[in-house]
Amino acid sequence: MRLYAPLLLQWAERSGFQPADAEDLAQLVLVKLLRLLPGWQRAAGGSFRGWLFTLARNEAHDFRTRRGTRPLPGAGGLETVAAVAPEPDEAEYRRAVAH
Secondary structure (H helix, E strand, O other): OOOOHHHHHHHHHHHHHHHHHHHHHHHHHHHHHHHHHHHOOOOOOOOOOHHHHHHHHHHHHHHHHHHHOOOOOOOOOOOOOOOOOOOOOOOHHHHHHHH
């Protein structure tokens, strides 16, 4: 959690989530991770971080979809944020871990 929660938060904020929503999203991803981790097996050519960020992208899409079903006060005319953000590259990952 100490290693991946900050990365998930950073990714969510870069993806257009407000800080509070980014925290909610990171928590949802980590809870899902705890549930799915016992059955995870590394795929050929795959990585844990790749799988984690796939979970995060899917959860972000679901999060936006759930939010989209409820009207937000004063949200008229707001543009939607892109549904997919790129996975952090290796250098960015190493900087975040070092930080």
